[in-house]
Amino acid sequence: MTPTSETTIHKGLAGVVADTTKISKVNSETNSLLYRGYPVQELAARCSFEQVAYLLWYGELPTADQLAEFEKAERDGRGLERIVKEAIDLLPTTTHPMDVCRTAASILGATHPQAADNSREANLKKGIDLLAAMPAVVAYDQRRRRSLEEVPARGDLSYSANFLYMTFGEEAAPEVVEAFNVSMILYAEHSFNASTFTARVIASTLADLHSAVTGAIGALKGPLHGGANEAVMHTFDEIIKALPDGGDVTEATQKWLEDALANKKKIMGFGHRVYKNGDSRVPTMKTSLDKMVEHYNRPDLGELYAAMEAAMAKEKNIKPNLDYPTGPVYHLMGFDTEMFTPLFVASRITGWTAHVMEQLEANSLIRPLSEYNGVDERQLP
Numbered sequence: 410m411t412p413t414s415e416t417t418i419h420k421g422l423a424g425v426v427a428d429t430t431k432i433s434k435v436n437s438e439t440n441s442l443l444y445r446g447y448p449v450q451e452l453a454a455r456c457s458f459e460q461v462a463y464l465l466w467y468g469e470l471p472t473a474d475q476l477a478e479f480e481k482a483e484r485d486g487r488g489l490e491r492i493v494k495e496a497i498d499l500l501p502t503t504t505h506p507m508d509v510c511r512t513a514a515s516i517l518g519a520t521h522p523q524a525a526d527n528s529r530e531a532n533l534k535k536g537i538d539l540l541a542a543m544p545a546v547v548a549y550d551q552r553r554r555r556s557l558e559e560v561p562a563r564g565d566l567s568y569s570a571n572f573l574y575m576t577f578g579e580e581a582a583p584e585v586v587e588a589f590n591v592s593m594i595l596y597a598e599h600s601f602n603a604s605t606f607t608a609r610v611i612a613s614t615l616a617d618l619h620s621a622v623t624g625a626i627g628a629l630k631g632p633l634h635g636g637a638n639e640a641v642m643h644t645f646d647e648i649i650k651a652l653p654d655g656g657d658v659t660e661a662t663q664k665w666l667e668d669a670l671a672n673k674k675k676i677m678g679f680g681h682r683v684y685k686n687g688d689s690r691v692p693t694m695k696t697s698l699d700k701m702v703e704h705y706n707r708p709d710l711g712e713l714y715a716a717m718e719a720a721m722a723k724e725k726n727i728k729p730n731l732d733y734p735t736g737p738v739y740h741l742m743g744f745d746t747e748m749f750t751p752l753f754v755a756s757r758i759t760g761w762t763a764h765v766m767e768q769l770e771a772n773s774l775i776r777p778l779s780e781y782n783g784v785d786e787r788q789l790p
């Protein structure tokens with residue numbers, strides 16, 4: 410079929426249902442999100458990120474024995490091979506951490522013994538190896554930017570506790586580990602978002618899983634997608650910088666927003682392609698933010714968060730998405746702003762790879778059509 414000017418174009422594929430999935434259900438009418446049928450809020454309240462990763466990949470929550478085996482595989486894979494560290498060391502510290510993650514994912518693929526094997530069994534192994542390695546990549550990169558020595562992984566800690574330990578060199582408080590675990594669970598999966606769809610497009614050509622993940626990292630980097638969690642913090646920094654001593658945060662935020670909207674800027678951390686009445690994950694993450702604001706005694710950040718949310722509601726009637734509360738949570742934990750989206754990567758590896766496996770189970774090359782609107786056929790001079 411050759412599209413004509415009468416063909417309906419679905420710009421940005423908005424509203425297009427491209428395939429079925431059993432992995433998650435995003436329901437904008439009920440403002441809900443299910444992973445394999447379970448409400449994400451319940452998973453965040455009662456499960457570890459490791460349990461959720463297992464659920465996304467295998468379709469069911471693990472039994473105690475299955476979880477023990479799964480956790481052992483994740484803990485065994487925590488170290489970083491020398492080649493990955495050497496490659497990271499070759500990159501200047503001006504390199505964006507998302508480029509470091511993308512490079513690391515590519516090297517992990519180039520050196521994986523089962524790289525070319527696209528069986529489900531091999532892809533599960535590659536998935537857990539990536540899940541185990543990415544925290545080490547992020548922690549290694551964060552520390553080298555601060556001229557600090559690498560901290561080796563601890564096999565006696567959970568995924569989240571070890572992630573924080575490797576990054577900051579000391580055990581985090583239980584409430585901080587809990588908030589981090591919640592963020593990992595909420596970021597894990599969200600149906601056909603741009604980076605997951607990228608992974609599925611790449612998988613549909615029968616390329617290998619690491620290629621799909623590497624491409625997905627590139628798609629996540631943009632500020633209209635995962636990069637928004639960093640951008641939220643840049644917004645807060647700008648408002649704080651412009652705030653005169655003893656100035657009113659609400660007024661300063663309102664002014665910043667009016668200027669930004671007058672300049673036709675998109676306000677990062679707000680709006681969503683699917684949810685038009687608020688993101689299902691925000692209330693859970695906001696509760697974690699409140700706990701972190703209290704834990705670190707930073708009511709000023711809580712105030713700024715509330716001021717921008719209220720100003721956006723007044724000016725545009727647009728609600729926050731998950732990146733809005735997550736950015737300040739990671740800031741309070743001590744991560745550099747540029748490390749926020751790599752944290753999203755570490756979590757979303759689970760969703761991406763679950764989708765790669767699902768795509769391969771009933772594959773069809775993803776190749777839409779385009780309507781040509783360039784110059785008519787003509788002769789060479």
Ligand SMILES: CC(=O)SCCNC(=O)CCNC(=O)[C@H](O)C(C)(C)COP(=O)(O)OP(=O)(O)OC[C@H]1O[C@@H](n2cnc3c(N)ncnc32)[C@H](O)[C@@H]1OP(=O)(O)O
Pocket residue numbers: 421632633634635637674675676677678679680681682683725727730731732
């Ligand atoms: C984890 C995630 O990836 S969640 C998304 C993270 N991304 C962001 O936070 C970036 C900021 N948000 C946005 O740019 C958008 O809301 C998107 C890209 C997420 C969704 O966009 P779309 O569904 O394509 O909606 P679209 O951009 O067409 O917006 C519809 C209207 O709302 C406005 N709008 C939407 N979001 C915003 C925003 N954040 N700031 C200002 N205006 C906005 C648009 O300007 C547009 O207005 P118009 O009709 O007057 O032109």
Ligand SMILES: O=C([O-])CC(=O)C(=O)O
Pocket residue numbers: 596598599601602603634681682683730731
């Ligand atoms: O679904 C989307 O378009 C973006 C998003 O919230 C996510 O990937 O978590």
